[in-house]
Amino acid sequence: MHLMKGWRVLCVVLGLGLIALCACGSESACGPSAGVVSRVVxxxxxxxxxxxxxxxxxxxxxxxxxxxxxxxxxEARDFNRSLVEGRLVQLEYGEACTDRYGRLLAYVTVDGQEVNSLLAEGGYACVLYVSPAGKSRRSEFEALESSARRAMRGMWGRCSPVSCAR
Structure with missing residues (x-):
């Protein structure tokens, strides 16, 4: 009987621990894992x-x-605004949490679509890699930009020169 009581207490303690862990899941080491966008800059x-x-x-x-x-x-600002403003977005952080201006650095997802990738793929953005932030996905984004350039999508077909191209 004494042993059963000990197991029950242990199960309750473990259950409360799991609940506490789940409640803390809304934050990462860098910042929030989700939030509502109040405005697009x-x-x-x-x-x-x-x-x-x-x-x-x-x-x-x-x-x-x-x-x-x-x-x-x-066009880039308006595209971004059409995707995220007033909406709940998920944030996934890379190898660095913030930039030199104190902004959080993240991959932003809305309705299952990653906005970062959509910007590169649609010709709204160039790749900007500042080590170490984004190191693990750099080549993926370079391929998206290259594809947009070849297809003359977005700014690649309308701007000469493209201001962010290096």
Whole structure:
């Protein structure tokens, strides 16, 4: 009887521990794993309702803010806005949590679609790799950009020169 009581206590303690672990699943070591987008800053940056600024990993869109409007900057911003503004997004972090401006660096997913990849694939963005952030997926994004260039999608067919191309 005494042994059974000990097992019950152990099961309750383990069960409470699992519940606590699941409740903490909304945060990663870098920041939130999800959030609602309060506003889109430009083609590659957003602000969550919680106040965090998120910069998309591995992509760089033409500028559309700060008095600097580059070719296809408005289109990139509007495309990003159409996908995420006011929506719940999931965030997945890479090898670095933040950039030098304190923005979270993440792959952003909405409705099962990764926005970073869509930007590169659609010709809205160039690849921007700043070591170590994005190292594990760099070649994947370079292939998406190359495909968009060859197909003359987005800015690759409309802008000369492309402002973010290096």
């Amino acid at each position: 430009d083609g590659d940056t957003l602000v969550l309702q919680s106040g965090e600024r998120v910069r998309y990993l591995l992509v760089d869109t033409p500028e559309s803010t700060g008095g600097k409007l580059e070719c296809f900057g408005t």
